[in-house]
Amino acid sequence: MENPPDQTESKETLQQPITRRRTKGGLLTMPFIIANEGFEKVASYGLLQNMILYLMSDYRLGLVKGQTVLFMWVAATNFMPLVGAFLSDSYLGRFLTIVIASLSSLLGMVVLWLTAMLPQVKPSPCVATAGTNCSSATSSQLALLYTAFALISIGSGGIRPCSLAFGADQLDNKENPKNERVLESFFGWYYASSSVAVLIAFTVIVYIQDHLGWKIGFGIPAILMLLAGFLFVFASPLYVKRDVSKSLFTGLAQVVAAAYVKRNLTLPDHHDSRDCYYRLKDSELKAPSDKLRFLNKACAISNRDEDLGSDGLALNQWRLCTTDQVEKLKALVKVIPVWSTGIIMSINVSQNSFQLLQAKSMDRRLSSNSTFQIPAGSFGMFTIIALISWVVLYDRAILPLASKIRGRPVRVNVKIRMGLGLFISFLAMAVSATVEHYRRKTAISQGLANDANSTVSISAMWLVPQYVLHGLAEALTGIGQTEFFYTEFPKSMSSIAASLFGLGMAVANILASVILNAVKNSSKQGNVSWIEDNINKGHYDYYYWVLAILSFVNVIYYVVCSWSYGPTVDQVRNDKVNGMRKEEEEVIKLN
Structure with a gap:
């Protein structure tokens, strides 16, 4: 343990960061930090969205096995931020962690691109027909694929928690009376800009993969990741770089x-x-x-x-x-119950592979006279659009209008926002189950029960409401949880605060895999279960209702956890400020 500094040293220590903030950091650094994570998200999310199709077509994995692989990959991607946060806060510092992570992501994407470029690293092309057995992927071929996934997960683990905390370091100034509002606005706009990157991944990258193939579709994310790392390192002299503490x-x-x-x-x-x-x-x-x-x-x-x-x-x-x-x-112990309430919402959000198969089986034209079809993997953009729209409306319309009406600054308590997001997540799964029931019923009535590749004459736009609800849920609970962790934790734990939501998603994907396999095994009647490669034979609507029921129970659980937690740091601070204002008003009246 270091010797306690004397009073003079303490004053100098406190003065140093203030002086550094005046010459470094600030809004000038935001484009480089946000661009780094933005390009990383374009690359990684662009790879994930259509990956189930790549695994099923090129590696010949069944739906359940392929989805289980993706659940584990996403779980690793969301668990690694905790490791990255630990290394960042205790040993490497946020800047060096982001640099190393960017290199790992780049290597992983290059390896994944090589799986599309080199025929010998995956099973030979084969069209399955009656009496023909196509060879499956060998252990060495799968090992190379999993290595690519692992490197990308390691990269995401360093970039995602540290970028958010590193950006907050550039703006966090305790001497600024509006510091709390600046950070709240930063969190919202940071997520909005990251969501724009995901939106590009869901549209541009997915479209390229659908129309130009996997070679170009995997190559472009690798180029973007190279650009992301270069831009971040280029701005190194501008950053505020906090010293690491002990482990x-x-x-x-x-x-x-x-x-x-x-x-x-x-x-x-x-x-x-x-x-x-x-x-x-x-x-x-x-x-x-x-x-x-x-x-x-x-x-x-x-x-x-x-x-x-x-x-x-x-x-x-x-x-x-x-x-x-x-x-x-x-x-850390106090927030665990509240943190656990976000797991079910993350499970709901992680069902993108099933929604992809739903969209692929429906009419994806914008109108009956249109020839353009929205790529099935691009429907996730409606989630991102809803998230961005909420952040903009909340920050630029709802809060200013409410403050103007009340005559003083107004903020919606973070615990209320998180609870509302969890309830909307329940509504999203209920809507998903209802739409899937209608889609499956229509497919069977049109004689497509055994033909999953044909298009059901029902517009894929029916899927939009559930995507929008997922976006609102994530905007309220996802952003709310990150803000909640960041304000409740000491500043030395800021990277861990930023990674906790991702850790929840990691746990959620592992549980999602358990739930998926449990539902498939327990619902099997003969050779058919609720979860089948042929979406028209299965009962995905029943599977969605299971998640909806779990989501509703989770809302009740959250209410109990929120009540047990007690007032947040912001609530205590606001109560003190309001108490001081009332005392000042009483003094004025007496005078």
């Missing part, structure tokens, strides 16, 4: 160990506990909070002669931790 997870583990070792220790009473807890001299925390009070034993001084050295520092950090370490672990 965050080591500090959290020390709290658990110390609390367990001193589990039988009796904590001091509140009125005489001021000098009974170990803290650094420059720490603002005089004593730990009352919530999760059993963890306070980790920083409680039981015997000064045995716990502290002559310099006032802890002799054994695995027996005595600082109040700051304890509060960091408390912050």
